Amino acid sequence: MTGKKILLADDETALRFLLTETLADEGYAITETEDGQQAKDKLQQESYDLVILDYMMPEKTGVEVCEWLRGSDSPNRDIPVILLTAKALEKDKEKAKAAGVTSYVVKPFSPLQLIDIVGSLLGDGE
Structure with a gap:
């Protein structure tokens, strides 16, 4: 069990459910949001080990959230960002x-492909 925290932002409920289940099975703690603004709010409130952003979301796109994050003074500023698109x-x-x-x-x-990427970015791979 890794216990590492991942923020998942995607406006597709079915995909979010699938990814949350899959990543939780691997021992990650998942926080879900359904748009870019919620993702920003979470990134300002809590620390995460990694963030997964959908490119096309209401409020803010994944790219806009990432751009904001990299330029912010958030403790999450330097965490890995995976963009789904x-x-x-x-x-x-x-x-x-x-x-x-x-x-x-x-x-x-x-x-499974996503789990490999997450694992390699977080150093959880074999």
Whole structure:
């Protein structure tokens, strides 16, 4: 059990449920939010080990949240950020990279693939 804390922000309830179940099974403590503004609020209130942001969300996009986070004085400023997106275009990747996104995962992806990425970013891999 890792007990590491992950903030998951995605406006798709079904996907959020699937990812929460999958990551919780791996021993991560998941906090869910359904839009970018909620994610920002949580990142200002609590410390996390990693954040997973959906690119397209109401209020603020994942890229906007990441950009804000990297420029903020939040204790979470330097944590890894995984961006989930259906946008596979190079310009979207560039935008994400410029905002400080650590890892870019294109939908559809398998939950196992995400667990591998989370594990490697948090140093929980074999």
